[in-house]
Amino acid sequence: MNHYLLPILAAFGCAIGNGSAAILQKMSADKEKIVGSMDARLLWRLFQDKPYIGGVALDLLGWGLTIYAVQYLPLFLVEAIIATSIVITALIERFVWRRVLRPRVYLAIGLIITGLIPLMLAASPEKAAPISNLLRGLIVLSPLLIGLTGYFLARRSSYAASISLAALGGLAFGGTSVIGRIFNFSQPLWHTVYSPLLFGLIASGTFGILLFSMALQRAQATVVNATMTSSQTLIPTVVGIVFLGDSARHGLWSLVAVGIVLSVGGVVLLALSHEVAPQPSSV
Numbered sequence: 045m046n047h048y049l050l051p052i053l054a055a056f057g058c059a060i061g062n063g064s065a066a067i068l069q070k071m072s073a074d075k076e077k078i079v080g081s082m083d084a085r086l087l088w089r090l091f092q093d094k095p096y097i098g099g100v101a102l103d104l105l106g107w108g109l110t111i112y113a114v115q116y117l118p119l120f121l122v123e124a125i126i127a128t129s130i131v132i133t134a135l136i137e138r139f140v141w142r143r144v145l146r147p148r149v150y151l152a153i154g155l156i157i158t159g160l161i162p163l164m165l166a167a168s169p170e171k172a173a174p175i176s177n178l179l180r181g182l183i184v185l186s187p188l189l190i191g192l193t194g195y196f197l198a199r200r201s202s203y204a205a206s207i208s209l210a211a212l213g214g215l216a217f218g219g220t221s222v223i224g225r226i227f228n229f230s231q232p233l234w235h236t237v238y239s240p241l242l243f244g245l246i247a248s249g250t251f252g253i254l255l256f257s258m259a260l261q262r263a264q265a266t267v268v269n270a271t272m273t274s275s276q277t278l279i280p281t282v283v284g285i286v287f288l289g290d291s292a293r294h295g296l297w298s299l300v301a302v303g304i305v306l307s308v309g310g311v312v313l314l315a316l317s318h319e320v321a322p323q324p325s326s327v
Contacts, residue, residue, distance in 0.1 A: 048169045051113040055125035058106035058113070063132025063269070065106070067140070068099030069257060070265035078261045082195040087254055100253065107249060111224040118291070119225055119284030120300060121167035123218070123277040124160055124307045130270045130314055131156060137266050149266075152314035159306030162299035166292040172225045173289025183222055184244035190216050191251050198258060206262035207271050209255050214275030216252030220245055221280045225288055270314040278308055 072093040079086050090096040106126075113122045131153050137143045194212050197205045223245045259268045281304060284290035292300045 048116070051116040051122075051169070052125065052164070054109040055113040055117070055122045056128070058109040059126050059129040060132055061102040061106035061109070061129075062126065063129035064136065065099035065102035066129070066133045066260070066265050066269040067136045068095040068102070070260045070268075072096035072099070073257055073260040076261060078201075079258060080199055080201070082191065082198045082254070082258075084254060086257060090257060096257075103253065107220060110221055111227070114221050114225040115171070115227075116169045118167055118170065119221060119288070120281040120290060120304060121163050123221060123280050124163050124303060126221075127156055127273045127277045127307055127311055128160070130266065130273050130311060133269045134266045134314065137264075149314060152270075152310040155306050155310030155313065157310075159303045159308075159310065161303070163303035163307070166296040166299035166303065168291065168293040170289075170291070172284075173287075175226060175287060179287060180226070180241070183219070183226070184240045186219055187216060187244060187247035187251050190219070190248075190255075194251065194255050194258075201262075203263070206259055207267070210259035210263070210268045210271035211275040213252050213255035213259060214272035214277075215279055216248045216255060217272065218276040218280040219248035220252065221276075222283050222288075223248065225280075225284065266314065270311050274308060274311040277311065278304075 069090075072090050072095045075093065076086060076089055091100075110122065110126065113125075134145060134149060134153065138145050190212055194209060197208050197212065223241050227239075227241050227245070256268070256272055259272070262268075
């Protein structure tokens with residue numbers, strides 16, 4: 045039972061940490077001048093601000109919890125649970141920053157939470173299937189493609205480019221989940237430092253933080269987190285099912301399909317709900 049319950053609790057812990065981290069990082073990102081390139085010096089400046097440091101600390105904690113969760117659970121369940129981080133972000137913006145959320149935001153939150161139910165019913169704890177060296181190499185090198193695409197998008201100032209940066213950040217963070225799913229700790233443990241997967245894990249996480257921070261400078265925290273989460277959820281889910289042998293309990297793929305559609309649909313709806321009215325002040 046612990047092989048199922050504890051990883052689920054770890055995934056929810058990651059969601060709470062990520063959702064809170066987005067707010068802290070947004071506070072710091074708003075203080076910095078918007079960068080027009082893939083400038084790693086942005087991270088150096090952000091790390092001078094305590095809220096950002098706190099947000100990254102929560103992200104790192106969530107990262108560790110994710111690596112633990114994906115060792116035992118299929119990616120389609122772990123990523124769907126992590127998607128609830130946008131619910132945390134939205135609620136903090138509502139009650140801390142006193143922003144009025146539109147009815148469709150609450151609908152989106154309801155869809156995400158409802159989508160988790162069939163996914164948890166269908167998920168079965170299991171290890172990832174072995175993969176080819178070619179696929180392993182492509183997964184390790186994927187952060188380079190993400191970084192190159194981010195370099196060109198960072199030079200554009202349109203809203204679409206800003207949202208695309210958030211989506212790329214989601215791909216990078218999703219890559220850490222995929223790598224964590226196939227990662228094996230060597231014996232003795234210190235041999236793990238030589239694994240190309242470890243370098244891919246670090247590169248994916250670094251690009252994810254940088255791209256996410258750049259997107260936070262340009263758009264509302266809930267929108268950026270929702271956009272990031274949609275790509276972070278969908279791509280690893282597909283990779284897990286197609287390549288890593290993630291399967292449904294007793295062949296209940298219909299429940300998986302319903303859960304994915306509801307969860308991703310809610311995330312997309314929340315990402316499109318970027319117009320938020322300020323809380324009216326009392327007289």
